[in-house]
Amino acid sequence: MAAARTLVLASHNAHKLEELRRILGPLIPGIELIGYDGPEPIEDGLSFADNALLKARAAAAHTGLPAIADDSGVSVDVLGGMPGIFSARWGGPARSDRANVDLLLWQLTDVHDDHRAAGFVCAAALVIPDADDSEVCRVAVWPGNIAREPRGEYGFGYDPVFIPEGETRSAAELSSEEKDRLSHRTRAFSALAPEIRDRLT
Structure with a gap:
């Protein structure tokens, strides 16, 4: 039963692991979220959900444990939804924020x-190896607009130029506690949490 209550996060990012422990801990008491050091798949899906599921499937197959993963990025209306799934490499091969x-x-x-x-769009996926109805994905959006220049010292990626709806500050000017409460990742994993509880607890 202990293994069934352990989740692996399909990411090598230690900061993301800590963030998701903060988000999921109150939502799913008793679930242990562990890191992943296995191979990462090529993210060649055509949507955030496709890529989140690709990552979760790879981690579940490699570890034999239920796995969660996310894929996220910024979607700008006037650009037809771009950068979208290309957010991390929008500026070219340097892949720098x-x-x-x-x-x-x-x-x-x-x-x-x-x-x-x-x-900001986030797809959160759960994959359970060797189970019926073994995959589920939830997508959430944190609405806002793009500033004219970067502001703030916190966060990463597009946070300095993203102004959340109802805010005058950028996402990079919010504290980690404020961002945890409002973000697209929190929204997506909050929607996924009941599915994790139903399947694993």
């Missing part, structure tokens, strides 16, 4: 403030 943000801001240079709507 600064290059990604600089290119996005350049692309939106002439776009009026009223038309800079965007959303």
Whole structure:
């Protein structure tokens, strides 16, 4: 029964592991979330959900444990939803946060403030090996808009240029506690939590 209450997070990112422990701990008491050091699949899906499921399947197959994974990025309305699933490599092969943000801001240079709507999107997936109805995915959006210049010292990625709906601060100006409460990742995993509870506890 102990193994059934253990989840592996399909990510090598220690910061994400700690973030999801904070998010899921109150939602699913008794679940142990552990890290993953196995191979990561090529993320060649055509949606956030596709890529989240690819990662969760790989971790579940490698460890034999139930696995969760997420895929996320920023979607800008006036760009037809891009960068979307290409968010992490939008600025080119360097794959740096600064290059990604600089290119996005350049692309939106002439776009009026009223038309800079965007959303942080997160798909959260659960895969249970060797089980019927073994896969589930939930997608959530944190709405907001894109600022004209980066602000804030916290967060990463597009956080410095994302202004959440109802806020004047960027996501990079929010404390970790505020971001944990509001973010797209919290929204997606909060929606996934009942599925994890039903299947594993």
